[in-house]
Structure formats: C-alpha cells, structure tokens
Amino acid sequence: MLKVANLVKRFGGFTAVNDVSFEVDQGEIVGLIGPNGSGKSTIFNMLAGTFPPTSGSIRFEGRELAGMMPHRIIHLGIGRTFQIPRPFRRLSILENTAVAGFYGQSHADRAGAWSAARDALDLVGLPTDPDSRVDTLGAAGLKKLELAKALATRPRLLLADESLGGLDDAEMDQAAVMLRRIREEMGITIIWVEHIMGVLMRVVDRVMVLDHGELIAEGAPSGVARDPKVIEVYLGRGADDASEAARRGAGQPA
Amino acid sequence: MALAIAGVLVVAAIVGLPPYPLHIMIVILIWAFTYTGWSLMGRFGLVSLGHGAFMGIGAYVTALLWNYGGLTPWLGIPVALACAVLLAVVVGYPCFRFRITGHYFALVTLALSEVVRQTIIATRDHTGGSLGFTPTPKGNDDTPSIIALQFDEKETWFVIAIVVWLAGLAIWRLVDRSMIRYALDAISEDEDSAAAAGINVTREKLKITMISAVMTALGGALYMQYQLFISPDTVSGIAISLQIVFAVVTGGIFVQLGPTFGAVITLLLAEILRVQIGTDAVGLDNAIYGIALVLFIIFLPKGILGSLIDRFATRRG
Numbered sequence: 105m106l107k108v109a110n111l112v113k114r115f116g117g118f119t120a121v122n123d124v125s126f127e128v129d130q131g132e133i134v135g136l137i138g139p140n141g142s143g144k145s146t147i148f149n150m151l152a153g154t155f156p157p158t159s160g161s162i163r164f165e166g167r168e169l170a171g172m173m174p175h176r177i178i179h180l181g182i183g184r185t186f187q188i189p190r191p192f193r194r195l196s197i198l199e200n201t202a203v204a205g206f207y208g209q210s211h212a213d214r215a216g217a218w219s220a221a222r223d224a225l226d227l228v229g230l231p232t233d234p235d236s237r238v239d240t241l242g243a244a245g246l247k248k249l250e251l252a253k254a255l256a257t258r259p260r261l262l263l264a265d266e267s268l269g270g271l272d273d274a275e276m277d278q279a280a281v282m283l284r285r286i287r288e289e290m291g292i293t294i295i296w297v298e299h300i301m302g303v304l305m306r307v308v309d310r311v312m313v314l315d316h317g318e319l320i321a322e323g324a325p326s327g328v329a330r331d332p333k334v335i336e337v338y339l340g341r342g343a344d345d346a347s348e349a350a351r352r353g354a355g356q357p358a
Numbered sequence: 359m360a361l362a363i364a365g366v367l368v369v370a371a372i373v374g375l376p377p378y379p380l381h382i383m384i385v386i387l388i389w390a391f392t393y394t395g396w397s398l399m400g401r402f403g404l405v406s407l408g409h410g411a412f413m414g415i416g417a418y419v420t421a422l423l424w425n426y427g428g429l430t431p432w433l434g435i436p437v438a439l440a441c442a443v444l445l446a447v448v449v450g451y452p453c454f455r456f457r458i459t460g461h462y463f464a465l466v467t468l469a470l471s472e473v474v475r476q477t478i479i480a481t482r483d484h485t486g487g488s489l490g491f492t493p494t495p496k497g498n499d500d501t502p503s504i505i506a507l508q509f510d511e512k513e514t515w516f517v518i519a520i521v522v523w524l525a526g527l528a529i530w531r532l533v534d535r536s537m538i539r540y541a542l543d544a545i546s547e548d549e550d551s552a553a554a555a556g557i558n559v560t561r562e563k564l565k566i567t568m569i570s571a572v573m574t575a576l577g578g579a580l581y582m583q584y585q586l587f588i589s590p591d592t593v594s595g596i597a598i599s600l601q602i603v604f605a606v607v608t609g610g611i612f613v614q615l616g617p618t619f620g621a622v623i624t625l626l627l628a629e630i631l632r633v634q635i636g637t638d639a640v641g642l643d644n645a646i647y648g649i650a651l652v653l654f655i656i657f658l659p660k661g662i663l664g665s666l667i668d669r670f671a672t673r674r675g
C-alpha cells in the first residue's frame with residue numbers, strides 16, 4: 105500500500121531523516137518508535153505533504169506523493185494527526201470535524217460531511233452537538249479531536265502521531281483500544297508514532313525503530329524489544345524512557 | 359433587518375427627500391457595498407490594503423471604454439470586473455501559494471494600490487492623470503440614459519444603490535452560511551492544519567479574493583457612473599484603501615451590517631467635518647479616522663455594531 109524508499113530530509117545542514125526505506129501493507133498497524141527528535145514527526149510531515157522530502161520516493165497505492173500538495177494527498181486517502189493538536193479554535197468541535205469531512209473527501213456533499221463528522225466524533229467519544237466548544241477539551245480531548253478530524257476525511261491509511269506523553273495510563277489504554285477499533289471496524293491501515301514503547305507494543309503488528317533519523321530495527325514487537333541496538337537506544341537515553349518501557353511491559357505479546 | 363432598513367429608505371425616497379440627503383444616502387450605500395466586499399476578506403484575516411486598486415480598475419476601465427470605445431457600461435462594467443478578477447489572481451496566487459500572510463500580505467497589497475494609482479497618473483494622456491476624468495455625458499449624442507447608465511434623477515440612483523447594497527449583504531450571508539466560511543476560518547488560524555483537513559488553501563483564498571475584488575470594482579464603477587467624475591485619489595491609491603479598512607473596523611468586521619454601519623458613521627463624520635470646518639481642514643477627517651482606528655483596534659476590536667450586538671446578546675443570555 106505504502107512504499108517509502110531512501111527518504112531524506114535535511115534542515116539546513118542538519119539531517120533529520122537519513123535514507124529511510126520501509127513498506128506498509130494494507131490492513132496493518134505499524135508502530136514507529138524512537139526517542140525524542142529521532143525524526144518520526146518529520147517522516148509524517150513528508151508523507152502528508154506538509155513539506156517535501158529533500159530526496160527519496162513515497163509511493164501510495166502506486167502514486168508518487170513526494171512534492172504533492174498536502175490537500176491532494178489527503179484526497180488520495182491518507183489522514184494524519186498532529187502530535188501537538190492543531191484544532192481550529194474559532195470553530196466548534198463539530199464544525200472542526202465537518203470541515204475535514206467536507207474538504208477532506210474528494211467528492212463530499214454537505215450532508216455527507218456532517219454525517220461523517222458525527223460518525224467520527226461518536227467513534228472517538230466526543231460530543232456531537234453543534235455548540236460544544238474546543239476550549240472545553242483537555243489534552244486527551246484535543247487528541248481525540250485530532251483523530252476525529254483525520255477520520256472524517258475517510259482515509260484508507262491513517263498517520264497517527266500520538267506520542268501519548270501527557271496522558272495518564274487509563275487515557276493511553278483508551279487511545280490504544282481506539283486505534284485497534286479503527287483498524288478492525290473501519291479497515292483502516294495505521295502507522296502509529298510513539299516515543300515510548302509501552303502500550304504501543306501490545307497493539308501493533310510490526311514495529312520500526314528510528315534513531316537519529318535512521319531505521320535501526322524492524323520486526324515483531326517481541327523481537328524488537330529484545331534487540332540490543334534498541335535496548336541500547338532506550339537505555340542509553342535517560343532513565344525515564346527505559347523505566348517507562350519496563351514498567352509498561354514492553355514486548356509482551358498482545 | 360437589512361430588508362426593513364431598505365423598506366424604510368425606499369418609502370422615504372418616494373415620499374420625497376430633498377436632493378442633499380438623498381445624495382448622501384446614495385454615496386453611503388455604494389460605499390457600504392464596497393466595504394462589505396472588503397470585509398469578506400478582512401473577516402478571515404486577509405487584510406488587504408490594495409482594494410483601492412480594484413476600485414480604480416472598476417471605475418477607470420468602465421469610463422475609458424465608454425469614452426474611447428463607445429462601449430456601454432452594461433458591457434464595460436463586466437469587462438472591468440474581469441480585469442479586476444485577473445489582477446486579483448495575478449497578485450493573489452503567488453501570495454497564497456507561497457504563504458505570504460498577515461503583515462506581509464498587507465504590504466504587498468499596499469504596493470498594489472499605489473501601482474494602480476501611479477499607472478493612472480502616468481497614462482495621463484488618456485486618463486487625465488491627477489486632474490481626473492469625466493465620462494462623456496449622454497446628452498452629447500442623444501444616447502438614451504439606460505444605455506449610458508447615466509440618470510438625471512437621484513431617485514433612480516437611489517433605487518440602484520439600494521439593490522446593489524442588498525445584493526452585497528446577500529453575498530455576505532451566502533458566504534457566511536456556506537462551507538467556505540469554515541474553510542477560511544480554519545485557514546486563518548492554521549494553514550498546515552487546514553491543508554491536513556484536505557482544504558486547498560490557495561484555491562479557497564483565491565475564491566474569496568475574487569469575489570471581494572469583483573464587488574469592490576463594481577463599487578468603483580457605480581461610484582463613477584453616479585458622480586460622473588473620478589480622479590486617482592477618489593477611487594484608487596493608499597488613501598482609499600485605508601479609508602475602506604478604517605470604515606469596516608469602525609463598524610464591525612464580523613457582522614453582516616458592520617461595514618454598512620461603518621460607512622454611515624465615517625462618511626457622515628467626513629461630511630460634517632467638511633461642512634463645519636470647511637476646506638481649512640482638508641485631511642482632518644483622515645487624521646480623525648487614523649486616531650479612531652487605533653482606538654477601535656485597542657478598545658473595540660469587534661467594531662461598534664459588533665460590540666453592541668455582543669452586549670445585547672449577553673444581556674439576553
């Protein structure tokens with residue numbers, strides 16, 4: 105479904121993503137993990153067209169996406185969330201989602217947009233009444249709204265930049281369950297970005313580990329969690345990530 | 359609300375208002391239409407200081423085609439509007455495509471309005487330059503009023519002005535109730551996020567810019583047809599562009615009748631100053647506008663009408 109080859113992104117002299125290649129098959133949930141600043145969000149921004157890659161190719165269902173305008177990419181069937189939620193605060197929760205439903209599907213009518221918005225809000229568990237304000241949402245609510253906006257565009261591939269830092273354990277589990285349901289019930293292929301292993305490892309089919317812009321490991325969660333290079337990356341960087349990974353039982357099979 | 363006001367105005371005209379108040383009201387209505395056109399962009403953070411350019415094109419293209427080509431304004435105005443749209447796209451597309459927003463957008467458009475004014479002055483052999491330009495009167499070769507779009511009776515102009523003003527309000531409402539409003543609100547907050555929602559940012563901005571340019575150019579053409587005299591300073595340039603912004607910010611940028619309210623207040627103020635203080639005070643009205651603008655932006659960012667409506671709504675709620 106998605107085939108990324110030799111992807112590179114440089115910001116000035118700094119190489120944020122260095123020669124990354126991977127594939128994602130229809131129906132998978134793939135985890136993309138790596139410590140802070142390893143280039144995960146940068147990869148998403150290139151996949152979604154927020155900025156073009158310095159070099160490399162991104163093929164989605166046979167089409168080359170590199171350099172394409174972001175709205176075109178959304179129309180082709182890719183949905184994305186932003187790591188730091190970027191809601192439209194002038195609009196209500198429903199309007200936020202409806203505008204994505206209307207403009208994000210290539211052939212949407214007004215009625216279809218509003219019903220897509222209600223469906224998406226129902227699924228993530230946000231209110232569907234027309235007056236609920238974005239300002240009433242906390243961190244977890246804003247993440248749900250990001251997800252609802254992406255789903256309202258009716259994607260076939262969802263890029264979820266979740267990085268659940270800031271959520272408590274229950275909220276993290278809830279988010280994981282949600283992504284599972286999105287795959288199971290809607291048949292949407294998912295790439296899920298996280299910087300800690302934790303809960304992600306119990307949900308994904310396959311995990312890719314990024315460090316300093318390079319893919320250092322890839323495979324089933326149980327295997328990757330035992331990979332010495334991965335352990336080195338996670339133990340080498342501050343105690344937080346390591347103890348967090350241990351505490352949440354990284355590598356436990358789902 | 360708007361229809362009620364229109365009704366009252368029409369009755370007043372039929373009952374017979376003296377020419378002077380009638381004249382003031384015609385001018386206010388035509389400007390109110392133009393201001394409404396500007397606010398369609400302004401309310402979404404697209405602060406154009408270049409609308410004098412569109413107005414100038416509407417007025418001068420129509421007048422030049424009439425004088426030199428004998429083309430009736432019924433055809434000349436559409437040509438002028440097409441020119442305004444073309445200019446809007448030529449300037450707007452690169453701005454929107456390359457993310458020139460906020461202050462930078464204001465600066466680019468500011469330059470635009472001055473370019474058009476200078477062009478009018480530079481081509482003085484045809485446009486009369488700074489001295490101004492007078493469309494050929496219909497009487498010269500017995501062209502019927504309706505072909506020349508020149509009317510001796512103020513009442514006729516009054517009806518035209520009301521119809522056009524109402525059409526402007528209708529367009530405002532149409533935009534307000536369509537999906538493009540949400541798209542443009544989204545764009546004005548966060549272009550990346552809007553694009554990730556599937557919005558073609560460049561196209562949606564161009565759409566509203568074209569609508570706004572057409573309305574402004576039409577306002578310019580009608581002003582010319584009514585006054586039968588134009589000069590670069592009355593329909594183009596930075597001063598006109600700023601006058602538009604002042605008036606809309608004063609009235610209220612986010613409410614349908616805000617620009618109209620702004621037109622009433624600012625044009626009456628200018629008229630009173632002119633009558634009371636006379637020609638000694640040329641430019642004083644602009645100074646007052648300037649001070650008022652600063653005060654409004656600080657104390658009443660929603661404008662007079664917008665703030666009144668807010669207050670009314672909270673008292674009720």
Ligand SMILES: Nc1ncnc2c1ncn2[C@@H]1O[C@H](COP(=O)(O)OP(=O)(O)OP(=O)(O)O)[C@@H](O)[C@H]1O
Nearest residue numbers: 115120139140141142143144145146147187267299
């Ligand atoms: N627009 C930009 N300009 C310059 N540098 C950037 C830009 N965006 C990202 N970077 C840099 O690229 C590197 C990778 O950033 P990225 O956001 O992709 O990391 P990440 O893996 O998503 O990290 P986190 O887990 O904290 O979200 C960082 O060093 C960051 O500072």
Ligand SMILES: [Mg+2]
Nearest residue numbers: 144145146187
């Ligand atoms: Mg990130």
